[in-house]
Amino acid sequence: MSVKKINIKDISEASGLSVSTISRVLNGKAKQYRISKKTQEKVLKIVEELKYVPNQVAVNLKRGNTRTIALIVPSLNNPFFANIASVVSLELRKLDYTTLISDSNENLEMEKEEINQLVARNVDGILISPSSQETEHIDWVVEQNIPLVCYDRFFSKKHIPYVASDNYAGAYEGTKYLIENGHKRIACIQGSLLSTPNEFRKKGFEAMAKESGLKDYMITGSEFSVRNGYTETLLMLQAHNKPTAIFSFSNNIALGCIKALKEFNLRVPEDISLITFDDHPYLEYLSTPLTCIAQPVEEICAIAIRHLFDLINKREIIYQKVQLKPHIIHRKSVRNIAFHE
Amino acid sequence: MSVKKINIKDISEASGLSVSTISRVLNGKAKQYRISKKTQEKVLKIVEELKYVPNQVAVNLKRGNTRTIALIVPSLNNPFFANIASVVSLELRKLDYTTLISDSNENLEMEKEEINQLVARNVDGILISPSSQETEHIDWVVEQNIPLVCYDRFFSKKHIPYVASDNYAGAYEGTKYLIENGHKRIACIQGSLLSTPNEFRKKGFEAMAKESGLKDYMITGSEFSVRNGYTETLLMLQAHNKPTAIFSFSNNIALGCIKALKEFNLRVPEDISLITFDDHPYLEYLSTPLTCIAQPVEEICAIAIRHLFDLINKREIIYQKVQLKPHIIHRKSVRNIAFHE
DNA sequence: TTGAAAGCGCTAACAT
DNA sequence: ATGTTAGCGCTTTCAA
DSSP states (O other): OOOOOOOOOHHHHHOOHHHHHHHHHTTOTTTTTOOOOOHHHHHHHHHHHHHEEEEEOHHHHHHHHOOOOEEESSTTTHHHHHHHHHHHHHHHHHOOEEEEEEEOTTTTHHHHHHHHHHHHOOOOOEEEESSOOOOOOHHHHHHTTTEEEEEOOOTTSSSSEEEEEEEEHHHHHHHHHHHTTTTTSSSEEEEOTTTTHHHHHHHHHHHHHHHHOOOEEEEEEEOOSSSHHHHHHHHHHHHSSSSEEEEEHHHHHHHHHHHHHTTTTTTTTTTTTEEEOOOOGGGGGGGOEEEEEEHHHHHHHHHHHHHHHHHHTTOOSOOOEEEOOOEOOSSSSSOTTTTOO | OOOOOOOOHHHHHHHOOOHHHHHHHHOTTTTTTTTHHHHHHHHHHHHHHOOOOHHHHHHHHHHHHOEEEEEEEETSHHHHHHHHHHHHHHHHHHHHHEEEEEEEOOOOOHHHHHHHHHHHHHHHEEEEOSSSSSOOOHHHHHHHTOOOOEEOOOOTTTTOOEEEHHHHHHHHHHHHHHHHHHHSEEEEEEEOOSSSSHHHHHHHHHHHHHHOOOOOEEEEOOOOOHHHHHHHHHHHHHHSSSSSSESSHHHHHHHHHHHHHHTTTTOTTTEEEEEEEEEGGGGGSSSSOOOOEOOOHHHHHHHHHHHHHHTTTTTOSSSOOEEEEEEEEEEEEOOOTTTOO
């Protein structure tokens, strides 16, 4: 029934050569060991015929490394992270590494479990966007000298390398843009209070608010989810003093926001303006094309990978903490109300 | 520098017990081997203290299985597949399996490479949405008795289990809906000609067209991509006889379609109607909420997983080939022109 | 109730 | 130019 997988010993027997010779040929060490052309050809021929593929599990055990990098995302259903997963796995494949994508579901317990699994599976490195500020499990990884780099979200108080957007600057600029367009009553809908992007977006907003004397604002919400965007928008629309602009702190939040706005028959930007973090192709085709603060996803991935490999190769990391400037993509969801007051 | 990972032998030495005892305790075989409470506690305590996690690579080599399932998706940037990846990995985790997500990038060569990798890594099973009708590499997997189930896309001519939407029925119903709404000139924009979903969508469309005497139609395009949707729409809008309705065969195609329509200042559905395969939260918030044919993603995942485990456990699979009915979600992108001719 | 040791498939150090 | 063998970390058979 069960067809035994063929192994290096089978090749050895079929060819009359020793397993070491097979191993050498297959690992490109033929010249180094001056293995004759004839032998090489014979090996390759038999390998081809028997469709032999070396058992990586055994190779990994022997070598102690797996040529596997783990990528932990908070949610694959978030297009921002799906995009990152796609980019990272493609890039790593070019380096002949396999990517193990783990979805932590925005859940610390799951994240811990996964980290455990990943370490047990001997991954060579971990790229993580942590779901909280809790670091015990992360410290444990670092203690074991397993290379780890944070992307997007990171730990403010720890010396763990990271690559992220400059969320402070992004929020600062976004707010400035809103204010320049005459908005004096702004509501922010934020995401997870435990995440650094949220922390810095909030700070960036507040800094600009302070700088320009903006007093009439609110910051509400607590999750990077459609539902949060929806609920918070619903609530603020029922307050006596509606904002003239909403600053959504993520793509999913914006979606919930739009849903609520629609139910209230409020048009964007005629009745209320909207700007959001995160770009996506569909934003352009929404009933009102959405102005957004786009993050440099490809760069974040590229640099995170580079840093991880610097760690893996014990090269020194010069810029341990990187923040990349996001940029505003102007579409049509912010109205200039400077002269309409 | 490099902190040696602690292993079972370390635990053995630290506890003064043999490695077999450690292994037994850790694998829940304490009662089976009548290991004393004291011994158990001692083991657990030391394991806890030293934060020992068994090396899964060694376990895998020894046991010959990995408790890992590979999920091959054609593209993670397609929200349909990102969604599937998310659902599958969450479901498999519940079963205490790890998911290895691989992005084949709609590319046969990459898919082959990945299959190779996956087999070499001793995955216990493979869930694949193949990027072509080429099956040599798939046959090789099956020959080795590695359980494999196709989802979404499959092989029409092979006896390989699959779970997919009933794309024929979906297209049939979608076309019927268009015709009932008075459309007599319909353009389909299709995706990859090599994929079964496309094949059956095309057939479903043609069947309904024939049945209702629809003559004036075209089927064009060749890729499940935004660009394809864009280009094909652009082309058909320049023809002398514009269609009154477009049937897009995927979410990405629809996005390209909308982009082109917008450039031509054509309103949906006033100037032209649009229906597409695949649902997504944002479809509801597009300038015209898009009517679509939604696939039962959760069910597809659940059944694919069940079938895979039937294979893994050598249980018999009763329904080897499953097609699940999709359903139309009525939004606002199809106009009734029956009385406007 | 516990331990010793073989062996999973491979690589590489040490032969020759 | 090629072969022999130890050992990676674990599970499990066999022994006690």
